[in-house]
Amino acid sequence: MNFASAVAEAFFQEIPLLILTADRPKEWIGQMDGQAIYQENIFAKNICKSYSLQMGDLHPDNDWYINRVINEAIFKSKSNICSPVHINFGFREPFYPNPEDITNSKSEKIIIRYNSHKVINKYIWENLVTLLLSYNKILIVVGQMQPNIKFKKQFEKFISESNIPVLADINSNIQYLSNGILHSDLIVNNIDKERINELKPEILITFGNQIVSKNIKNYLKNNKPKTHIHIQENDEIIDTFQTVTHILNVSLETFVLEIVNQVRIKGDKKYLETWKNKDKITKKAIEEYTEIEPNSEFSIIYNITNYVPKNSIIHTANSLSVRYLNMISSAYTLNYCNRGTSGIDGCTSTAIGSAMVSTEITTLITGDVAFFYDRNAFWHNYVPSNLRIIILNNQGGAIFGHVEGSKIQPELEEYFIGKNQLTAKNICNENNIIYTNLLPNQLNKEVLNKFYESSTKPKIMEITSNGSETSENMITLKKIIKKYLDVS
Ligand SMILES: Cc1ncc(C[n+]2csc(CCOP(=O)(O)OP(=O)(O)O)c2C)c(N)n1
Structure with a gap:
C-alpha cells in the first residue's frame, strides 16, 4: 500500500515500472495474524497488469509457470504501452533459509523477445x-x-x-x-x-x-x-x-x-x-512585471530559472510551482513533475531519486505543504550532494487562494490553505543538509551563486514568501500582459 502513490503516478505517466511484493499465505489473511492483508490486485485499476505467484509449490509446472510469468512481466514492464506491472509473491514459513540451503543451481530461462515497431502503411x-x-x-x-x-x-x-x-x-x-x-x-x-x-x-x-x-x-x-x-x-x-x-x-x-x-x-x-509575435510580446510583459514586482513568487521563480545551470534538471512540485514554471518556461533544462496524478505526495522523493541517478545539479522547486508532506524523503543514507531544493514557504497551500471555487469559501484560510508555521530548519539539521532562509528581497545573484557552488552536502534554500499577495500579483501580471497583447 505504501507503493500506491508511486504506482498510480507511473501508470498515468506511462512510465515503465516493475513492482515486486512479498505476501503472507492466503489462509492466514483475516485470522488475526500479523502483517497479513489482501495484496492480490492491491493497486486495482491503477496498474497495467498484476500477477500473483505462490512460492514453494513442489509441482514441476509451478517453476515453469513462475519463470514464464516473470519473463512476461519484464517484457510488459519495459514497454510504455503497458506499465507498471506488479508481481505478488506468496511465501509460506520458513521465510529465512538456512545458509547451507541457498543454492544457485537452478538456471532460470530468459526468453528473448524480438520487438518490432508499428509502421504507417x-x-x-x-x-x-x-x-x-x-x-x-x-x-x-x-x-x-x-x-x-x-x-x-x-x-x-x-x-x-x-x-x-x-x-x-x-x-x-x-x-x-x-x-x-x-x-x-x-x-x-x-x-x-x-x-x-x-x-x-x-x-x-x-x-x-x-x-x-x-x-x-x-x-x-x-x-x-x-x-x-x-x-x-x-x-x-x-x-x-x-x-x-x-x-x-x-x-x-x-x-x-x-x-x-x-x-x-x-x-x-x-x-x-x-x-511568435504574441510570444515575444508576452516575454516583454513578463520582464516588465518582474521589475515592478520583484518579490512576488512568480518573479522569484523567473529569476531562479534565469540562473539555474543550463542542461541541469528541474523538478517542480504540485501545484503553484509547476504552474509558475509552465507560464515562464525553462527551455534549457530538463523538467520533471509528477503530473500523472498531480499529487503533492512524493514530489521531494522523486527529485531525490532523480538526483541520485544523475551527476547534473538537480533543483526541486516546491511549496511548503508539498515539502513537509514528504519529509520522509530524506530518511535514508543516500541524499546526494547535487540536490538543491528551493522552498517557497507561503505558510500553506496558497494555490487555493487562486482557485475560483475555493477562494471565495469562508473556510479558505483555515481548511483549504491550512496555515502553518513550519520551517525546514530542523529537517536540514537532522539530515545534514546546508540550510539558508531568506526573504524574497534578499534573493540576488551572490546568494544564487553560492547556492549553486559545488558542495559535499545537499542544500536547501527556504524563501519566506507571501501567499496572500499571490493572487493580487497575478492580477497585476495579467493587466500588464493584456496591455501589450491588446495593441499587438
Ligand atoms: C496527495 C495529495 N493530496 C492533496 C492534494 C491537493 N493539493 C493540491 S495543491 C495542494 C497544496 C500545496 O501547497 P504547497 O505545497 O504549499 O504549494 P502552493 O499552494 O504554494 O503551490 C494540495 C493540498 C494533492 N494534489 N495531492
Whole structure:
C-alpha cells in the first residue's frame, strides 16, 4: 500500500515500472495474524497488469509457470504501452533459509523477445497526406514526455520546414524549438475574446501525456479545430480537448521520420508569425512585471530559472510551482513533475531519486505543504550532494487562494490553505543538509551563486514568501500582459 502513490503516478505517466511484493499465505489473511492483508490486485485499476505467484509449490509446472510469468512481466514492464506491472509473491514459513540451503543451481530461462515497431502503411499515409494538406493553420500541442534527443532533432527539422507553431508543455522536454511558443498559457489566458480567433487552429496534432495549463485546455475546447490527430502507441481513445477526430497508433520516432519523407507540409506562415509575435510580446510583459514586482513568487521563480545551470534538471512540485514554471518556461533544462496524478505526495522523493541517478545539479522547486508532506524523503543514507531544493514557504497551500471555487469559501484560510508555521530548519539539521532562509528581497545573484557552488552536502534554500499577495500579483501580471497583447 505504501507503493500506491508511486504506482498510480507511473501508470498515468506511462512510465515503465516493475513492482515486486512479498505476501503472507492466503489462509492466514483475516485470522488475526500479523502483517497479513489482501495484496492480490492491491493497486486495482491503477496498474497495467498484476500477477500473483505462490512460492514453494513442489509441482514441476509451478517453476515453469513462475519463470514464464516473470519473463512476461519484464517484457510488459519495459514497454510504455503497458506499465507498471506488479508481481505478488506468496511465501509460506520458513521465510529465512538456512545458509547451507541457498543454492544457485537452478538456471532460470530468459526468453528473448524480438520487438518490432508499428509502421504507417501506404493507405494510411495517403489518407494522412490528404488530411494534412486540406488546411494551412496547423498547430502542434505537446504534453509531458521523457527527454528524447534523437526525436527532438527530427521533430525540429519537420516543424521548421513546415511553419508549424508548437505549444509544448513545461514537462514535454521539447520546448526549445525554432517554432516553440514558450508563453502560450499566458497568451491564451489574456488575449481578447474577439482576437483569439487569430490563434484558432484548423488542424491540431497532439502527442505526449498531460499538459499543465488549464488555459490551453479551455482555449482548445472553445476553439475547436476541424481535424485533430492524436499520436499515441496504445489503443485507448484519449480526447483531452474533446476534439479528437483521428488517432495514429505509432511511435513518435516513426511518425516524424516518415512524415518528412512523405509529405511537404507548408503551414500558414502568417499563423506562425502571429503566435511568435504574441510570444515575444508576452516575454516583454513578463520582464516588465518582474521589475515592478520583484518579490512576488512568480518573479522569484523567473529569476531562479534565469540562473539555474543550463542542461541541469528541474523538478517542480504540485501545484503553484509547476504552474509558475509552465507560464515562464525553462527551455534549457530538463523538467520533471509528477503530473500523472498531480499529487503533492512524493514530489521531494522523486527529485531525490532523480538526483541520485544523475551527476547534473538537480533543483526541486516546491511549496511548503508539498515539502513537509514528504519529509520522509530524506530518511535514508543516500541524499546526494547535487540536490538543491528551493522552498517557497507561503505558510500553506496558497494555490487555493487562486482557485475560483475555493477562494471565495469562508473556510479558505483555515481548511483549504491550512496555515502553518513550519520551517525546514530542523529537517536540514537532522539530515545534514546546508540550510539558508531568506526573504524574497534578499534573493540576488551572490546568494544564487553560492547556492549553486559545488558542495559535499545537499542544500536547501527556504524563501519566506507571501501567499496572500499571490493572487493580487497575478492580477497585476495579467493587466500588464493584456496591455501589450491588446495593441499587438
Ligand atoms: C496527495 C495529495 N493530496 C492533496 C492534494 C491537493 N493539493 C493540491 S495543491 C495542494 C497544496 C500545496 O501547497 P504547497 O505545497 O504549499 O504549494 P502552493 O499552494 O504554494 O503551490 C494540495 C493540498 C494533492 N494534489 N495531492
